[in-house]
Amino acid sequence: MSDHLPPRSPRPGGPRRPAGHRARAGGSARPVPGASPGRPTGAAGPAPTRPLPVSEQRPVARGQNAGYGADDGYGGYGGGWGPGGPAGPPPDPGRRPRRRSRIPRPVRLGATLLVLVLVIVVGWGAGLVLWADSRIEHVDALSEAENTPGTTYLIAGSDRRGGDSVGDDGTEGARTDTIMLLHKAPGGNSYMVSLPRDTLVDIPGYGGYKLNAAYSFGGAPLLVETVEDFTGLAVDHYVEIGFDGVSGMVDAVGHVNLCIDQDVDDEKSGLSMTEGCHDVGGEQALAFVRARYFDPTADIGRQQRQQQFIESLMERVTSPSVLLNPVRHVKLAGAGSDSLVTSEGTGIIDVTRMALTARSAMGNGTMTMPVEDPEFQTENSGVAILTDDQDIADFFGSIEDGSADPASGDEG
Structure with missing residues (x-):
């Protein structure tokens, strides 16, 4: 052994370093026991080192690159969890990376x-x-008649609501001054026919009377049954418009366009119009359907004006300015439902379909049924309108199957 002491550490008071030690001065390395110089060769040394067990490699999420230098989608580069890898925990193997939508x-x-x-x-x-x-007020108006092809609406204009006009001519009870039949044939053609209230018909259980007497005798059910017997068409929907509610309905849609062939200033009805066509509000529209004393034709002229009003109202209701206006929807639904009486099962959607069908039919014109004698003298009902049974059967038969031609001359 050498007589020289190992050199001291540069740190004051530090241990001496053995000769041949290569550790950096001031470092923390210490000599391994049994490996110092001068140990006899073959002496027992430290136990051999054992390799560390290889840990099972975590699976890499599908779509990720485990190599270095690739974007792993977790905020850095390097897919391995070593140098250059992300500092956070490894990703969940079951989690898929978020894909950007191709839709802008x-x-x-x-x-x-x-x-x-x-x-x-x-x-x-x-x-x-x-x-x-x-x-909407509903009434059990429909009969048990066998169905006929197409869809048939019976529209009645009544003064039953409010009652202000019921007694203006001495007639007691509710009346229907306006009766119209609207039919949509299976082929798509639509027809509107005016049924004059003075038409002589056979009322079930009562015999021969004017058509409007059916309503006075038995209300809507008897009127429906009478019309079915007369025309041969089964009624699918009954809709009654109360003329006392006319003002509210017209104001709800803004106005209706009405035409008159003379200047009128009628104090009893309040109608004040000049000759021609005018957009009128609810008050004048109500006066228009009630006025009759200024007209030498009396009830006949009033009936024609009421038909004109119903047609104009339906045309206005189905116009874009009303259909596309939610405010008018609410007003019309409120005013209309207060003025309508319909058959059971006939709701506001059916009424809307009726209005659309009427608008289509009015494009062809209101048809007039054939008349044999417009001034037939009866025993109990005064002057009535007389019709021929075969002519009526042929006329309404052509309407039922859609073969009627409004341009043939039977147009009102």
């Missing part, structure tokens, strides 16, 4: 807004229909 963001926003608008519109319409249906 403005398109997605537009589609979302469109769906929202549709939901609001559908909800608004459904709520309005339920509310309006709950306000």
Whole structure:
């Protein structure tokens, strides 16, 4: 052994370093026991080192690159969890990376807004229909007659609501001054026929009377049955418009366009119009359907004006300015439901379909049924309108199957 002491550590008071030690001066390395110089060769040394067990490699999420230098989607580069890898915990193997949508963001926003608008519109319409249906008065008007092809509406204009006009001519009870038959044939053709209230018909259980007497005798059910027997068409929907509610309905849709062939200033009805066509509000429209004393034709002229009003009202209701205006929807649903009486099962949707069918029929013109004698003298009902049974059967038969031609001369 050498007589020289190992050099001291540069640190004051530090241990001496053995000769041949290569550790950096001041470092924390210490000599391994049994490995110092001068140990006999073959002496027992330290136990051989054992290799560390290889840990099972964590699976790499699908779509990720485990190699270095690739974007692993977790905020850095390097897919391995070693030098250069992310500092956070390893990703969940079952989690898929978020994929960007190929649909542009403005398109997605537009589609979302469109769906929202549709939901609001559908909800608004459904709520309005339920509310309006709950306000309509229904009557058990339909008979048990066998169905006929197509869809048939019986429209009656009545002064039953309010009662202000019931006694203006001495007639007691409710009356129907206006009776119209609207039919949509299976082929799609639509027809509107005016049934004069003075038409001589056979009323079941009563015999020969004017048509409007059926309503006075038995209300809507008897009127429906009488019309079915007379025309041969089964009525699917009965709709009665109360003329005392005319003002509210017209104001709800804004106005209706009415025409008159003379200047009128009638104090009893309040009608004040000059010759020609005018957009009028509710007050003048009500006076228009009630006025009769200024007209030498009396009830006949009033009936024609009431028919004109119903046609104009239906045309206005189905116009875009009303159909596309939610405020008018509410007003019309309220005023209309207060003025309508319909058969059981006939709701506001059926009334809307009726209006659309009427508008289509009015494009061809209101048809007039054939008359044999317009001034037939009866025993109990005064002067009435007499018809021929075969002519009536042929006329309404052509309407039923859709073969009637309004341009053939039977047009009103």
